[in-house]
Amino acid sequence: MTIRDTRLQAAIVRDGRLLLLQCTLPGEPPFWTLPGGGHEAGESDAEAVAREVREELGVAVEVGAVLDDVPANPPDGTYTRWRTFACRLVGGEPAPCGPDGGAELTAVRWLPLADPGEWDATLRSDPFLCPQLERIRAALGLP
Numbered sequence: 001m002t003i004r005d006t007r008l009q010a011a012i013v014r015d016g017r018l019l020l021l022q023c024t025l026p027g028e029p030p031f032w033t034l035p036g037g038g039h040e041a042g043e044s045d046a047e048a049v050a051r052e053v054r055e056e057l058g059v060a061v062e063v064g065a066v067l068d069d070v071p072a073n074p075p076d077g078t079y080t081r082w083r084t085f086a087c088r089l090v091g092g093e094p095a096p097c098g099p100d101g102g103a104e105l106t107a108v109r110w111l112p113l114a115d116p117g118e119w120d121a122t123l124r125s126d127p128f129l130c131p132q133l134e135r136i137r138a139a140l141g142l143p
Contacts, residue, residue: 013087032122036084
């Protein structure tokens with residue numbers, strides 16, 4: 001397994017909803033995540049985020065400000081930080097683009113951000129994603 005420093009993530013918000021991507025690892029249940037990944041040689045953070053979104057979802061985004069930058073402790077141990085950027089969809093309609101490394105990208109969903117109490121139990125109990133969603137809401141100025 002390759003340990004990478006920072007996972008660069010896209011918080012793509014449209015009409016008060018955040019785009020999530022479903023991933024499945026062999027032998028594991030599917031899970032929801034923010035689109036993103038690591039740098040390739042010579043890329044800026046913004047270039048890496050835009051490329052990852054294009055590869056994973058087949059769409060173009062405008063990458064904005066950092067919304068969240070925190071130490072990470074993902075179950076697979078591949079990243080030591082999560083850095084999440086505000087992004088605006090500028091081209092295409094998101095769809096999962098299939099295999100991505102050892103994962104299969106299987107679905108997308110638009111999660112309403114207004115009321116976390118309406119999120120399904122799977123999201124509310126996710127020890128990695130739920131705190132990120134709460135920080136994204138706070139960074140966007142949602143109560």
